[in-house]
Amino acid sequence: MNDTLQLTFEALDTLFFREALPMDMAGGVELSSVFPPPARTVVGAIRTLIGESRGVDWGEFKQGTSPLNELLGTHEHLGKLRFRGPYLLYRGERLFPVPGLLLRTPRRKNDEQAYVRLAPDLQTPVHCDLGRVFLPGLEQPNPGVQPLEKAFLTGAGLKAVLSGGLPSSEEVIPQTKLYVEEPRLGIGRDVKRGTVIESLLYQTRHIRLGPHPEDGPVQIGMDVGGLEEKILPDSPLWIRFGGESRMASVRQGTPPALPVPDAPAHPRGVLVTLLTHGDFGKDERPGWLLPGFQEETHEGATCWTGTIAGVPLRLVSCVLGKAVREGGWDLAHHRPRPVRSLVPAGSVYFFQVLSGDLRAAVEALHGIHLGHEQAWGRGELAAGYW
Template sequence: MSKNKKHKPKVQSEKAMSKPVNTNGQVTLSFNATDTLFFRESRPMESMGELQSVFPPPVRTLAGAIRTLIGEHLNVDWREFDANHPSVADIGFGDDLGKLHFQGAWLAWETDGKRERLYPAPLLLMQKDQSFYRLTLESKGIWCDLGKQVRLPKLPDNDDAKGSKPLENTWLTSDGLSAVLSGGKPNPKHIKKASDLFERESRVGIARDNSTRTVEKGLLYQTQHIRPHQGLSVELDTAGLPETMPAKSIIRLGGEGRTASIETKQTSNHLPKAPDANGNTQGLLLYLLTPLNMPQAAHLGFSREERDNQTIWTGTLNSIELELHGAVTGKALREGGWDMAKHQPRAVTSLIPAGSVFFCKAKNGDTQAAIKALHNTQIGELSAYGYGHLAAGLWLKD
C-alpha cells in the first residue's frame, strides 16, 4: 500500500509480439493469470481485517486494461490524453467507451482439449447432497413491506427439499444452463464450484512511502489473492476494437501490480438458445448473467400496482410489456474502483448480482414472443460495459 499512488495506466508488451489479428466484428479477449490476481473489494485498504478479492473481476477493471492496451497500440502519450484527444473515438473517456462494447465477464474452463464457457448458477437453484431443487413463488403470498399478498420464493412441497442450500459461488456449463432455462435441473457434471476453478491465498504486505522509498513501521495489511487453476481463464466479448490488434500481450491487471496475458480470439456463439414455450408454461424467467447496474429509484423501470388485493409490478423491457410477480436476488454487489478521468476514487454503487432471477408474465399473454425479444439482451445502465445481460427461460406451472 502506498501513500503516493500512481494511477497512470501501463501495459507491458511482450518483446516478441504475435502477429496482429483482424478484429472485424466481435472478438473474444481471453485473460490468463501469470501468477495470482487481486481485485480488491469495495472496502478501502485502511479497513480492518483481510481484504477480499472479487472474482470474476469487475468488468470495469477488464475494460480499463483493454482501453489501455488499445491506447498503447495506437501510441497514445498518456500525458497528453484528455477528453479532446483524437483517440477518444477509439477508447472513449471516463464512462464513455467510444466505439467499444463489451459482453461479460465470463469464466471459461478448458479440460482435455475442450473449452467451455461457464455461467453463474441461477439463485433459484438449491442443492442437497447430489439432488437439485428449484425455488418457485408462493401461490397466495403474504403481506410484507413490499406490499399486499406479495408472492415470495419458496421451496417445493417436498420433504426431501428441506435443508437444501443455495448454489453460491457456483457456475453452470452451457448444457446446465440450457436445462435450467427449459424449466429443468442441471446434472452434477454440469456444476463447477469455486474450489474446482481457483484457490484463495492470503498475503501480508506493509505500507510504504514512494517519495522516500521507505516502509511505514507497523502499517501491515492483509489481502486475499486468487490463484486460478490450470485451464481457467476470464473472457470478455468485445466489439469496436481497431481493425488489427496484437494476438497476445502481457498486461497489468487488477491491484498490486499483478500481470496476465490477454489473447484475441474469434467469438463463437456460446449462450444456449432460448427455449420454446409449451402448454405447461405460465410465464418467463429472466436470469441475470452479469450484474445489473440499476439505480434503486428506477426499480427496473417497473411501477407498483395493486390488482385483486395483490401487489405486482408492471413495466416495459425492450418494448415488451411485462408483469413482475416475484424475484430471487442475492446480496447486493458493492463496486467501486478508481476513476482514471477524474483521478479520484469512484463512488461505490450497489449492483443486483449475477444469478438473480425475475418471475414475469407477458401482459399480452405471448410468452414466446417475450422470451425471443429478451433472451441474450442487456438492460439497465452502462450496458456497453456488459452489465445487465439477460437469459430468458420458462416459468412452468406448479
C-alpha cells in the same frame, strides 16, 4: 453485438481485485478480492491495451485531442466500444452464474447431488416488507435445501435451467475447481530511501486461477464490440491486470454464443436471470426494481408492470442475491470512485407476458442488456421459462 471479438486473460501467478473498502479502515485486518473482477477493471485494462496497441499519446488523450478519443471514450462515457462480460472460462467454455432459483438438496452418501427449483406461488400471497406479494417457493416440500452458492453453470446447465429443467451434477462447476483464495502479507516501502515504513503492514487475499492443473485452465473473458480490426497479434501479450500490478497474458478469439432455451410443454411464464451485475438505481425507486416498471395490484397482491424490448410484462416475483458493493479507482482524477450497490448476477425475475407469445418474448429478451452502463457489460440477461 455484431463484429465482436473475445479477449481472454490468464494469470501468470495470482490476481488481486480489491473489495470496496479502504486499506486503513478502522478495525480492518484484511482486504479480500472481488471475483469475478468488476467490469470497470477489465474494461479499463482493455481500453489501455487498445490505446497502447495503436500508439496513443496519453497526454493528448487526457486533453481530449487524441484521434483515439472518439473510439475509447472517457472513464464515464465509452466511445464506440461496447462490452459483454466479464465472465469465467473453464476448459475454453464460458461459465455462467447460477440462477438464484436453483437450490441443492441434502446429499446422501454415494448419491449424486440433486437440485430443485423455486417458482412463484401465485395462490397464496404473503405479507412482508414489500406488502402483500407472491413469493417464490418449492412445488413440493423438501427439507434441508440450500442455495447453490460458490458455483457456476456450464452452457448446457444454463440451457437446462432456462428450459424449465434442472442441470446434472457435471454441469455445475464448484468454485474450488476454478480458483482459490491465498492470504498475502505486505508492508509499505519508502522507495527513495530503500526502507520499509513503520506501521504500514497490510493483509490481502489474492485469487489463484486453475488451482488444479488436471482440471484444465481457467481464464477471465470479455467480449469487445466497436472495433473495425483485430488489436492483438496471434501470440499472447502480457499486461498488468488488476491491483498490485499483477501480470496476465491476453489472447484474442471468437466470442461464445449464449445457449438458447427450449420451450417446455406447459410453461407458466418467462423469467430472466442476470449474467452480469445490474445497475438499476440512481432514483427513489427500489434498487432491485427493473427500469420502467410501476407498482400495481393484481389478484390481491402487489405486482409491477412494464415493458422490456417491446414486450409488455407483469413482474410477479423474484429471487435476489445480496447486493454487490463496487467502487474502484478513478485514474482520471486520482481518487476513489463512489461506491455503488448493484443487483448481483444470478438474480432472477419471474414474469407473466401480458400480450403475445411466450416463445417470442423469450427470443426478444434473451441476451439483451438492461439498466445503466450497458456499454460496460452491466445488466446482461438470459431469458427462459418457468
